[in-house]
Amino acid sequence: MDLRQAPEPRRRARPARLGILRPLRIKDFALLWAGATVSLAGDGVYVVALAWQVYEISNSPTALSIVGVAWTLPVGLFVLVGGVVTDRVERRRVMIAADVVRALAAATIGVLSVTGQIELWHLVALAAVFGTGEAFFGPAFTSIVPQIVPRNLLLEANSLDQFIRPLAFMLVGPALGGWLVATIGPGEAFLLDACTFLVSATAILLMRPRPLERESVGGSMLREVREGLAFVRARAWLWATLLAAAVFLLAYWGPVEVLVPFRIRNDLGAGADDFGLVLACGGIGSILAALVMAQRGLPRRHITFMYSAWALGSLALVGLGLATAVWQLMAITFVEGALFTSGMVVWGTLVHTHVPAGLLGRVTSLDWFVSTSLVPVSFALTGPTAAWIGVETTLVAGGVLGCLGTFAFLFVRGVRDTERGGGLALGGSAPTGR
Numbered sequence: 001m002d003l004r005q006a007p008e009p010r011r012r013a014r015p016a017r018l019g020i021l022r023p024l025r026i027k028d029f030a031l032l033w034a035g036a037t038v039s040l041a042g043d044g045v046y047v048v049a050l051a052w053q054v055y056e057i058s059n060s061p062t063a064l065s066i067v068g069v070a071w072t073l074p075v076g077l078f079v080l081v082g083g084v085v086t087d088r089v090e091r092r093r094v095m096i097a098a099d100v101v102r103a104l105a106a107a108t109i110g111v112l113s114v115t116g117q118i119e120l121w122h123l124v125a126l127a128a129v130f131g132t133g134e135a136f137f138g139p140a141f142t143s144i145v146p147q148i149v150p151r152n153l154l155l156e157a158n159s160l161d162q163f164i165r166p167l168a169f170m171l172v173g174p175a176l177g178g179w180l181v182a183t184i185g186p187g188e189a190f191l192l193d194a195c196t197f198l199v200s201a202t203a204i205l206l207m208r209p210r211p212l213e214r215e216s217v218g219g220s221m222l223r224e225v226r227e228g229l230a231f232v233r234a235r236a237w238l239w240a241t242l243l244a245a246a247v248f249l250l251a252y253w254g255p256v257e258v259l260v261p262f263r264i265r266n267d268l269g270a271g272a273d274d275f276g277l278v279l280a281c282g283g284i285g286s287i288l289a290a291l292v293m294a295q296r297g298l299p300r301r302h303i304t305f306m307y308s309a310w311a312l313g314s315l316a317l318v319g320l321g322l323a324t325a326v327w328q329l330m331a332i333t334f335v336e337g338a339l340f341t342s343g344m345v346v347w348g349t350l351v352h353t354h355v356p357a358g359l360l361g362r363v364t365s366l367d368w369f370v371s372t373s374l375v376p377v378s379f380a381l382t383g384p385t386a387a388w389i390g391v392e393t394t395l396v397a398g399g400v401l402g403c404l405g406t407f408a409f410l411f412v413r414g415v416r417d418t419e420r421g422g423g424l425a426l427g428g429s430a431p432t433g434r
Contacts, residue, residue, distance in 0.1 A: 020294035023157040028207045029148045033160070035203025036141070037168045039099065042196030044173015044279065045180065046106060049189035050123070051261040052181045052272045053113060057120050059266070061391070062383030064258045070124040072253075072375040074131035075138075075368060082136040083365020084224050087358065090211075091144040092204050098137035099201035105129040107194035113187030139364040146352050146360065147210045158348035159294030162341045166286030170279055170337060178276020228362030236414030237303060237350065238363070244307070244409035245371035251402035252314055254378030259391050260320055264329070267391070274326050281330040285337030293345040301419050306346040307410040313339030314402030321395025350418065 024030045054064045086094055105126045112118040149157045180189040232238045264270045264278065299305045316336035323329050355363045386394045409415065 020156055020159050020163060020291060023149050023153050023160055026148060029145075029157070031203045031207050032141075032144070032148065033164055035200035037164050038203075039196045039200035040165055040168035041173040041176065042106075042193035044169045044171075044175075044283075045177030045189050045196075046173075046193045047257075048174050048177035048272055048276050048279070049181055049186040049193070050127070051257070051275070052265075053109075053118065053186040053190075054120070054123060055261065055265060056186070057118070057123075060383070061258050061262050061386045063120060064262075065254065065379045065381075065383035066120070067123050067127050068254065068257055068379030068382075069376045071127040071131045072372060072379060074128050075135045076373050076376065078132055078135035079139065079365045079368040079372075080225055080362075081365075083139045083228065083362045083368075085136065086139045086143050086361030086365065087224065090209055091140040091147070091361075092207055092209060094140040095137055095144075095204050096201045098133040098140070099197040099204070101133035102130050102137075103194045103197035103201070105133065106190050106197065110187050110190030110194060113185070113190060115187075118187075135368070138368055139361050142348075142351070142364040143357075143361040144210070146357055151353065154352045155298065155345075155349050156294055158345050158352065159290050161290075161348060162293070162345045163287055163290035166283035166290070166337055166341060169283070170286060171283030172280075174276040174279035174283070176276070178271075178273040178279075181272035181276075224362060228359055228366055231355070231359055231363060232366050235354075235417075236412055237354075237416070237418050239370075240409045240412040240415040241306075241347070242367055242370035244310075244406050245367075246374050247405035247409075248310060248314055248402045249372060250374035250378045251398045251405060252317060252378070253375050254380075254382035255317055255386075255395050255398040256320065258379065258382045259386055259395055260329070262386075263320070263323075263391060263395075264326065268324075268326055270326050278326065278329045278333055282333035282337035285334040285339075286341035289338040289341040290345060293342060298346055298349060301416075302346045302350070303416045303419050304410065306343040307407060309339045309343040311403045311407040311410075313343070314406060315399050317395045317399030317402065319399075321392040321399070354418070 024033070050067065051064060054067055057063065082094075109118070109123065109126050112122050145157055145161075146154065176192075177189050180186075180192065232242070260278070261275050264275045268274075313336050316332050316339075319332040320329060323332060351360075351363065351367070382394065389397070
């Protein structure tokens with residue numbers, strides 16, 4: 001039975017005590033997140049294993065920068081195609097195929113590492129394959145949620161998203177990955193990651209197929225991309241936030257992914273397990289923020305809140321550059337995780353409630369395309385910049401630039417239009433976007 005048409009239970013008080021769990025009553029949503037939780041934990045293992053594997057081959061930030069470019073560039077190249085495919089092909093099939101591709105990439109890295117044949121070019125090539133899978137999985141995952149969850153539970157669903165992601169990707173995964181790399185080796189960690197994608201694919205396969213909600217069938221892919229672009233361009237809260245994210249990630253992503261593990265390994269003399277714990281503390285902060293957002297709801301000035309949280313969170317890079325002990329890095333990532341997740345709960349709810357279902361795949365892919373468009377540049381610049389001005393200075397500069405660049409977009413005309421009229425309305429019928 002489809003729980004979206006099921007009558008509300010007579011006793012409502014008890015479920016409301018922990019609203020974040022309410023969407024899990026829906027069987028397909030529970031299956032989706034069961035598989036996602038396992039694969040996200042595998043991704044957390046992958047992040048730790050990849051950094052340590054690169055630094056074992058070449059203890060240079062430039063080497064990890066090259067692998068980072070290879071990982072993220074395919075996302076920018078293929079995510080628009082992934083968005084169109086998501087709006088044309090049944091979304092379960094897209095996600096299953098993407099999971100299989102990523103499983104094969106991670107398994108190949110693991111086998112090469114375990115057998116002692118791994119080289120830097122292997123990591124570059126296979127990271128590109130891994131990133132291609134992400135380009136198709138991300139838009140499909142985001143777009144299928146409103147097909148499963150009724151509108152009145154979207155806030156709780158997005159809060160649960162921002163609860164489980166850090167729990168698995170930032171807490172359990174990095175802690176497990178750090179332990180595996182430190183005690184066994186990175187190769188076994190990659191093999192475990194590959195298995196988690198197969199678990200995810202199996203869970204998605206068990207979900208009920210859902211027809212696509214489309215106003216028209218057929219037409220060129222280019223025309224459909226233009227339709228999504230026109231929708232985004234007409235709404236300042238959308239296009240300005242995507243540009244703000246691009247600027248933020250340019251300043252933030254490369255330094256945090258490349259230089260934080262370098263500092264832990266070289267400046268602080270710590271190991272992969274300590275790196276995993278630093279990431280895990282960010283996960284704890286994110287989990288607590290998601291719980292609070294689910295219980296208290298969205299603030300009335302939700303756009304202002306979202307931008308402020310992201311701008312302040314970017315200043316964590318300053319602390320990560322100046323810290324002199326692992327415990328300080330742990331405290332900084334805790335606060336950083338809480339701020340970023342608070343903003344992401346608002347963003348996910350905005351997209352799900354203000355974008356028509358038939359455009360959601362394309363709009364989501366444009367989100368990925370624009371916001372991550374400069375991430376390969378960020379990776380490419382991080383290594384040479386750190387060699388020029390120093391690792392610590394690069395982190396501090398990235399934090400300051402990320403904060404100022406993000407906050408500036410809050411003052412774009414029309415960006416706070418959705419705050420007028422009492423904030424987000426989560427009840428009633430879905431918006432048409434007209």
